[in-house]
Amino acid sequence: MGGRIAERERGRWEILRTPPVLKHRDRLIGRGDPVLDRYARITFDKALVIGQPRAELVSPGHPLLDATVDVVLERFQPLLQQGGVLVDDADPGTVPRLLVYLEHAIRDGRSAKSGEPPVISQRLQFILLAGDSTATDGGAAPYLDYRPITAEERALIADLFAAPWLADEVEERALGYAVEKLVPAHLAEVKARRLAEIDKVEREVRARLTREINYWDARAARLREEERAGKEQRINAQNAEATAQRLVERLHKRQQELDRERRIAALPPVLRGAALSSRPVFSRRGRRRRRCRALPTTPRIAPRSNTARWRRSSPPSGGWASSRATFRPKTRAGTSKAATRVRVICASSRSKAGTRRRAT
DSSP states (O other), rough: OOOEEEEEEETTEEEEEEEEHHHHHHHHHOOOOOOOOOOOESSGGGGSSSSOOOOOOOOOOHHHHHHHHHHHHHHHHHHHHHOEEEEEEEEEEEEOOOEEEEEEEEOSOOOOTTTSSOOOEEEEEEEEHHHHTOEEESSSGGGGGGEEEEEHHHHTTTGGGGGGSSSSSHHHHHHHHHIEEEEEEHHHHHHHHHHHHHHHHHHHHHHHHHHHHHHHHHHHHHHHHHHHTTTTOSSOOOHHHHHHHHHHHHHHHHHHHHHHHOOEEEEEOOEEEEEEEEEEOOOHHHHHOOOEEEEOOOSSOOOOTTTEEEEEEEOOTSTTTTEEEEEEEEETTTBBBBOOEEEOOOSSOOOOTTTTOOOO
């Protein structure tokens, strides 16, 4: 972006020159303090704020971070809209899903510098759309558990990209689910928090300004009586009455601002991008190379009271590839328990010439 930053201490940086594009963007979207030309120290760790010189904590809501995020989204937003293919290794299902991410914001009745209502809550929400026309809430950042697809896996699911359900009003389905489920929950959460804060601020403001108004009203009445008695005062009654009137106007103005803050409403959700989520795909060759493993059918584990030692019977003449072996638990006293049938599963029955695969 054209700026200069240097690390001075561990976890603390000095911004020698702030990029002009960030200062220009802050003038458009800024809600509070402006972006400075330089910063003596910044940090992203609250524990590192104290020092010489004192560092500014860059966190959500800081004008420098807000401007940077806005510029990055503007430049690289098309990459999100192009989409991608991810693999969910923890997905036990067999149906591929489309991960749709939407941006949803909540505003109130105030106006920002640009004339638009300020956003008081903004959230990136995720929806999982399946091929059977079902939609579910993806939760918070589900993509963190995904991984990029490999070239081999992409070749195996190439026919999935032309599936009809991927082109069948995906955006309308996602927006419809968001308006029905996600938006009301987000709005109710923000309203419950913000209205409680506004009510508390209103009580404090009204109590403080009312106390000041009563003081200056009483002061004006007392000064008026002293003026009638001919006493000289440092302040006359008219000035005291004007001060009380200014406080009354200030109270009304602050009350109107709080009323506008109470007008909380939800903005329409905006679709930002999508990614196809698939379960791990293995080729036949890959499945043949998987190691053999033994899965006990019943019981799954030996009783805790007995420390079982397993004794395997001799392999049958047909080999281990399609056989059923019998394992007999033997206790310390030598008493034989009931045999447990164990199915020996091998991903491949092929073996090298002159050798025999052993079950593990």
